[in-house]
Amino acid sequence: MSALDFIVLIGSMLSIAIYGIWRTRGRRGLKSYLKGDGKTAWFAIGLSVMATQASAITFLSTPGQGYLAGLGFVQIYFGLPIALIIIAAVFLPIFRRLNVYTAYEFLGLRFDTKTRLLGAVLFLLQRGLGAGLTIYAPSIVLATVFGWPLNVTIISSGLVVIVYTVMGGSDAVTVTQKYQLAVIFAGMVTAFCLVVMKLPDGLTLTDTFALAGGFQKCRAVNFSTNVHERYTFWSGVLGGTFLMLAYFGTDQSQVQRYLSGASLREGRLGLMFNAVCKIPMQFFILLLGVLIFVFYLFEQPPLFFNATLSQYLAEHRSDPKLHDYETAFTSIHAQTNRQLEDWLKARHGGDQSAAAAAFAAAMTAHQQGENIREEAAKTLSAVNSSTTANDADYVFITFILSQLPHGVIGLLVAAFFAAALSSKAAELNALGSSTTVDFYRQIIKPNATDTQCVAASKCFTAFWGLFAIGFALYAHLVENLIQAVNILGSIFYGVMLGLFVVAFFLRRVGGTAVFWSAVASQTLIFFLYFNLTISYLWYPLIGCAACVIFSVALQAFLPGVGGKSGLRAQ
Amino acid sequence: MKPPKPPTAFRSVEPESDPTGLAWLPTWKVVYLVVIIFFVLWITLLVALTVSFS
Structure with missing residues (x-):
């Protein structure tokens, strides 16, 4: 920079920052501090x-x-x-x-x-x-x-x-x-x-x-x-x-x-x-x-976007194996570039078959480049366990x-x-x-x-x-950040939502039933997460549904009807 | 002495009769409908993009 x-x-x-401090000067009350004015x-x-x-x-x-x-x-x-x-x-x-x-x-x-x-x-x-x-x-x-x-x-x-x-x-x-x-x-x-x-x-x-x-x-x-x-x-x-x-x-x-x-x-x-x-x-x-x-695809990318891996690579450039990876990656990228230029010429010239052939060759070359990248990342991770192969988070900043x-x-x-x-x-x-x-x-x-x-x-x-x-x-991190943060939310959010859905819509369910149902549902979600391979987006739905169903079922066995008066959804 | 009125910000209101303050969208149902229309339009555009270039 x-x-x-x-x-x-x-x-x-x-x-x-100065504007924030100036605008909020003199506001010291609990309500203002926690909820704004x-x-x-x-x-x-x-x-x-x-x-x-x-x-x-x-x-x-x-x-x-x-x-x-x-x-x-x-x-x-x-x-x-x-x-x-x-x-x-x-x-x-x-x-x-x-x-x-x-x-x-x-x-x-x-x-x-x-x-x-x-x-x-x-x-x-x-x-x-x-x-x-x-x-x-x-x-x-x-x-x-x-x-x-x-x-x-x-x-x-x-x-x-x-x-x-x-x-x-x-x-x-x-x-x-x-x-x-x-x-x-x-x-x-x-x-x-x-x-x-x-x-x-x-x-x-x-x-x-x-x-x-x-x-x-x-x-x-x-x-x-x-x-x-x-x-x-x-x-x-x-x-x-x-x-x-x-x-x-x-x-x-x-x-x-x-x-x-x-x-x-x-x-x-x-x-x-x-x-x-x-x-x-x-x-x-x-x-x-x-x-x-x-x-x-047209400009030479680095072998790694990840700053830690790039730095390691720069420090160990004399290592013949790493040097070979870099050379092979640069060469295969040049090949991809040439194929794509051919594809563009054929596409603009209206030659569909030549365009398709050039594109297929470019895709093969690109995949070879990705394989080299993957192999190099594995090699680096093997020699230095502190390096993470996660590259996606570094693409934009690089x-x-x-x-x-x-x-x-x-x-x-x-x-x-x-x-x-x-x-x-x-x-x-x-x-x-x-x-x-x-x-x-x-x-x-x-x-x-x-x-x-x-x-x-x-x-x-x-x-x-x-x-x-x-x-x-x-x-x-085994996932990139945007996915990791959503996966974490998906594990907990379903049951949290279940608590509120019961509160809003199921007037007969009381505190004890919903409490134990939420505990059971959260345990179920942990079990499913570690044992199933379904998309994480389904867990909020499963957690919420489990909490609601368990609450209704458990309430049927508990004496009395829960829920304080005057606090229901209008 | 009369008890003080609750502040306007937190006064109880009937949710659906609360005015939107928008000239072309007088009720909340209309506001929600417009949001749904925008949503469907975006999905349609994304489907068109997928079909055209995949």
Whole structure:
């Protein structure tokens, strides 16, 4: 990075942080710290909800997913509009009517304390581990930009986020998220335009899509009914609806965002804004990855995008085996390039058979290149066990640093940090809020004053930040980040959603029945996850259904009818 | 002395009679319908892309 990049990076990040501190100065009350002042307009809520979900992982790892597997990942978002409509129509009016700080407070009002604590524990466990994963993204950026060890960047970026969140609280998160999102979108749109401009001369938009399609990168919708296929239309619409319903409806990091709205209308419009914008946004981020894939078909890519592997390779270039891998990879890429140029000429000349032959040869050469890459990664992993072969998360940052002009590099690195700050701060703030409201004020110190609660919330926020750093240091990722974070959510979210579905719709079920049903369902999900190979998108549906069915069955054997009066869905 | 009114932000409202404040979308049912139409349009575009280039 040049001096210009650092000026853009530091200037944009500092101005957002200073603005956040200035806007929230003098706000010290518990309600303001945990929930904001309840004056947020729909557009700010919409952006805040979007920024909370769209972490740095979204902007770093999703293009990598597009590069590796094409557009199919967009199907995970097919359930999102349906889920947000259900939340706007059912969940949000109830949360607002009861004026709760956390979603789990509602479970306490509807059932009992143990069910409330169970909901909060499931959230804290899932989100605490998820926070560990989201620390990875800015750490990868730092490790790649400065060449620092990943562990050092995990600790340093984690500490920065903790300080930022503890100082600001919920209000600071909401007021700064729209500006962070502006930086993110400016960076992504610039990157998108520059990738398009960097594609070879003579390659039209149709050629680009035909080329990407030939390499199976344009399969955005897959109607297969095979439950073992990870991303299909059905797993997206059915499983995805439950995943998104649970994430947006029961995860405190999201509930906290739309409860800060000035009215029911503002919260609902904020959610509908996301229901309309989210699929197009994810599609364009994945498409960016696909375009980078096409770009690297013509431009020599590195043998590894992964910074750790690349660094190891650079340090051991004298090793004849590694040198051979690099030479073979460069040579096979040149062959792919020549075949694709022939394909383009034949395609533009209208010679279909020559085009098909050149394309088939290019695909074979490309596959040989991928085999060399895989073999080299295995060799490196065998000699150095600390290296991870996961390459997808490094594709976009490598492209940025090696291909984009100075100034734009600074803007995009700022975009990653803005995304990391906005989502991480919202997560830690929600973890701190839930621990304070659901545990500290409920069990540890029921008569705590507002000042004591704010102080406790800051301590819990810091604790969860350190927990996330600890997890990130010891977690070895076998999946790329965007998939890992969704898999983790899928394991816990189904049962969390089941608790709320029973609370809203099954008036006869009481606290004891739903509590033990949720425990049994979560155990079942763990068992299934470790023993089945079905797409993870089905687990939220299975977890929710199991919790509901077990609750109804168990209630039939328990005396009396549960549920406190006046707390049912209208 | 009368008890203080709850703040406007958290006053209880009938969810479906809550005004949308949008001139062309007067009820929440219409708003949800428009969102569903956008969703179906996007799916159609993505299917068209898949069919054309895969």
